[in-house]
Amino acid sequence: MEIPAILAIVLIVAGMWSLAVWPQFLKRVMKDPRARDAAGKATKFLTVHVVLVTISMVLGLATAVIGIAGLVA
Secondary structure, X not given: OOOOHHHHHHHHHHHHHHXXXXXXXXXXXXXXXXXXXXXXXXXXXXXXXXXXXXXXXHHXXXXXXXXXXXXXX
């Protein structure tokens, strides 16, 4: 894969940003009172946010890997 170095760097930075930001967001969501019901069970609020964070981190990792591949190719 051949892409300009500047674009590869942008992909790496974007991927690293996602990997840095989303875990912090998840920590805040897990502390939110809406995350658990009275019995301590996970609510739909928590479940939806865990799925969102997981997908975003997978895409962030893929973005960073594509950027790295673009630099070494």
